[in-house]
Amino acid sequence: MPEPARPPRRALAAGAAGPTLPLLQGAILLVAVLYFARELLIPLALAVLLAFVLAPLVRALRRIAVPRIAAVLLVVLATGALFIGLGTVVGSQATSLAENLPSYQTTISQKLAGLGGWFERLQGLVAEVSRQAAPHGPAAAPAGRPIPVELHSPDPTPFDMLRSVAEPLLGPLATAGIVVILLIFILLYREDLRDRLIRLAGAGDLHRTMAAMDDAAWRLSRFFLAQTAMNAGFGVVIGLALWGIGIPNPLLWGVVAAVMRFVPFIGTFVAVAGPLLLALAVDPGWGMLIAVAILFGVGEATMGQVFEPLVFGHSTGLSPIAVIAAASFWTWLWGPVGLLLAVPLTVCLVVLGRHVDRLEFLEVMLGDAPPLDPEETFYQRALAGDADALAEQAERCLREDKLAGYLDAVALPALVLAQEDVARGALAPERRAALTRSLGLLAEDLAEAEEDEERAPPPLPPGWEAPGTVLCLPGRGPFDAEAAMLLALLLTRRGFGVRLGGEVAEGVRPRLVCLCLMEGGGSAAAARYLLRRARRRLPGVPCLVLAWSAAGPGVLDAALRAESGAPPLLAHRLTELLERAAELAGPAPAEGEAEAPAAAEGPPGMAPAPA
Template sequence: MTFAAQELRLISALVVILGLGLFLALPFVLSIGSVVFLPVVTALILTIVLSPLADRLSALGLPNVLASLAALLVMLAVIVLAAMLILQPAINLFDSLPAIVDRLGERFADLQRQFYWLGEANRQIAEITGDKSREVVVATPSMIEQFAYATPSVVLETLLTFLMAFFMVEARVRMRRRLLLERSDFGASIKAARVIREVQDRVAAYILTVTWINAGVGVIVALGAWALGLEAPVMWGGLAAILNFLPYIGPLTMVGLLALFGVGTADTVFVGIIPAAAYLALHAVESNAITPSILGKRFTMNPVMILIALSYFTWIWGVLGALLSVPILLTLTAFFDHVGRPNLVGFLFGEPLFGDPVTGEPTDDIPDPRPE
């Protein structure tokens, strides 16, 4: 028994080492192969989200192919509508951008004159220490050149993503049938079906609920922008709704945009920061009271894990990775809830890697308390 326990612990240690190595190496692989991996991961998330809608359309009598296509078209219509709500007012507002930039320059010049003594002290310290810094200017492609280079790749990845999402949604029924009927162990089939159902229900319900909450935030922000006299209030409401999908980073970005636009258009700095302050108060109420009460404990995730996932996937795939970070984290959480989470902390103190951290009993023997 002692030899078997030592052998099991050695294998578990190898599993932990391999898992850490995979975690560290995976960003480089996914980043280099983003043209391949990013459409696949995005299509998987879209499949999880759109499968319940396709199931309901199929239950109404539509063929599976038409139900899958209709679900995808509904999502595309929502994306196009959101883009129109934001892009059209933004284009109209673009003409006033030079005046806003000039006003911001004047504001910052006033602040610089007020803190002139600080810059003078810094210059004197540099002269005393003999620090003579040199400015290095690196020639980079213009924004138009970068956009022209990136457009073909973005269009190709978008087409691949939607095509894969359609075929994955269309093949969902066959995949479920194979999981149930082509397994040699009936218990494994039931467990696989339960995992797929839990992942799909949890991720789809989370995204749908958060979408409704963010839409409400967008409506309130649009009404507030209209009441405060900001230009293009619909655009500000759409930006608030979309950026609210990014935990922590999105609301901070929205506060910064409102502050810059407010200071650049208002007569005084105090009046200019009112929209940003009002949005910050709204976000504090929404994130600390409304969203937790609606989502409940089922969707509660550790904020540290959210920030790790956000930085991890943003580093790999940029803005799209940031949008996918929470759904990916929620998918992995639902998956490990059924398969079993590794007890990494307890493993350092001699407990089994997969098992109950108190008794050390395998978690597979614990019955599922939820009703079928």
Template sequence: MENAGASHHNQSKKSASTFSKIAKQTRLLNTLVVFAVIYTLYLAKSLLIPLFFSAFVALLLSPLVAMARKLYVPRTISAGVLIAFLVTPFTLLGLELAEPAERWMQSLPKIAAEVSEEIEEITSNIDAYSTPAPAEPVEKERSFFDWFGEDEEPEAPPPDKSNSVTEKIKQSSIDIGLTLFSNAPLLLAQVLACIVLIFFLLVFGPSLFHVFIRDFPVVTNKRRALVLVDQIQRELSSYIVTISIINFCLGLATAGVFTYIGIDDALLWGALVALLNFVPYLGGLASCIVLLVVGLVQFGLTSGAFLPAGLFLGLNIIESQLITPAVLGRSMQLNPLIIIVWISITGWLWGVVGVLLAVPILMCIKIILENLGVFSHWINLLESK
């Protein structure tokens, strides 16, 4: 009897050890899979960025195409008209802003030089007041043995740090300009690819989706899949349309205020802050930095240099703290720290487009988790305040 009990104890101990080993291997395998997915997303970003962006836009426009289909309008015509209505305003706005944007890009080295000269002047004034007057050199008494030694070399003057700072600022501005110009052809090619992909997704995407849901065995609960996609479409459309209207109004208000007080190229800065405001928190900070530089260029190192950034900051606080929470409500709110970390990750993976797509992707993940009824603790973490 004792031998049987000891054997059973040893067997249970061995099974627990085996289970622990399997659990460790599973955790290691899951970690490797996560790293493999991250590496794939980073490596294939030139392919995935147009696909994801086109899928989001097609998801937003597909209800309008379906509505036109009920009115016996072919998908090809309705998709073409929608894309034309979507592309035309941005094209006209781009043509309107191309001249001032090009002028600012060409003047970046000059602006950097002027700012660096102002910084050098302030630094030299501060050094003149803070540095004590140099003491008169005291001649050292020479001993008898010093006559046979080598003459001491005079100390070398300290390196001029102001020149190195100036050169770094100038070089940074030139590098930024060259980077933007060199990436322009690739950006244009990706935009054209996105337009073509959006058109084909609007025309042929719904039929492919229904065939996938109906015939592929990987989809076990077909009704839940349809409900999930429909809810993602409705909630994401509501979020993006609402945010787009809010950002458009913010850009319009910024451009109007800047025009009233006499800021140069007010329409350009209004469009810029409207685009950057699609990135929560970090977009407003970037807009303030850009507008501070604009104020320095137009007004110099005076109190007026803070006027553009200060006015925009006031408008941004009203928008972010009062208007957006009241319009979106609690269900659309996400934890600010989670958003910033997620934007950092997607920006590192996919650059500027990843930053713009960060919040819609995070909202899709939240909606999927809510509908599947899994990982409720992660949903609570995303919505925590």
């Protein structure tokens, strides 16, 4: 089943989540209900999550013409038989382990004695410290001879023995029975329950409700099926490897390793504790202990760094911090069962936040999507004056895209955000100065970055690399100068000899003028005036105008195209302007071909006045 489309990100405006006090009261009430009704909610949650795992099996049986009731009963009975079989094997293995424990004591004692009595000395030191810390020293011997007292309980009756055995089993058996019954009814009436949930969630907006339910079902089903299969395979590999190493009861530890991988963070440490202790008890040396430690270390690293990212990707939609917080919260709320259910229950909360406006804060806090878009992150780092963070972001982006694409997608949209703040009067002068300094430092870092030889563009014809060959002029918008600086950086990296500003280099007549304007920054009249002045000061020199706009042609484009005389060469993105500039320069001559004559140089000093 293809992954559901992700809904567009909504702006999280102030007060969009509603009043804070009612929301806090609702959260406290919800936590109280989850805690006091856990005896009912835990079986229900287990049944629902098992239904996500078993529903594909029921659908597979239905596709081969098995009746619904028969398919559900077959799947539930097979699952129950699997759990009973595993329980029987684990019980027999645990009994065998308990019978052999006394024989392991000798090996452990010998191995500890081989450490030179370190543990005995530590124990004596602790006893001495405890004795010295006693407030009144050693207790005085009693004056009289103590009278021994013995307490005898009556022999248990058969009913008492039956009750002592049955009482610890009644709770888990009752919970298991409730889970089985709920599971059968959920699988039988899955479509009916889905329709009722749609009715409760809002039949008036079927599209959003269905999108939310499909998103939750897809993520949970994918997560549980993949995790169950991978953990089972991990348990099989660990069991076989422990058998090869020589650890007793390898089947028991393989099952424990598979189950403990459902527990985030601490499951692996719990699973490895038993094999390590047995390796310490069975092997007179240390080789088996080291082999077990290496086995679990390599196995966990392989699962966590190779197979899980390959299979899961971002299917759960949770951030690592959210997993830690969820594990702590649900363990406090529901105990060990809550630890097992922490991830799937938190996935449901993230899905709710993704599709319910008032609960969007849940997706922001718990989801794995970046809280800010790349251009918002760029703007925030630039305002803070964090040039190092800007350089790190640029390095990450340039691994996947070219410099022009990065500037078009991240840097210039960030300047648009700054323009909007200037228009609203919300950008303080010191913040604006910090932004300008950060962009200057970033431009220096990008100018020194090494070029990828595989993505290097073809060389330009001779003569275009002389400083001042391309004159880059900013417009009159609040951040046109910064945009022109980035444009000059891009042209320089392409091989052009660029001069930024209105002065012409001594002895060099510009071959190309690039006028840099940003949509929404300056007026259309100012843009037309700057174009006319550039043409008047440098007649005959082609003028290439960057009317940058992320949304395509805008007001500046229409105004410049309506300019009298020859319409200018227009580009709306840096990538487009770079291509047009390379076309104007022409291809580099082949080896042995005569170079084209340089353009006639005019008198120096013929430059437009500073914009």
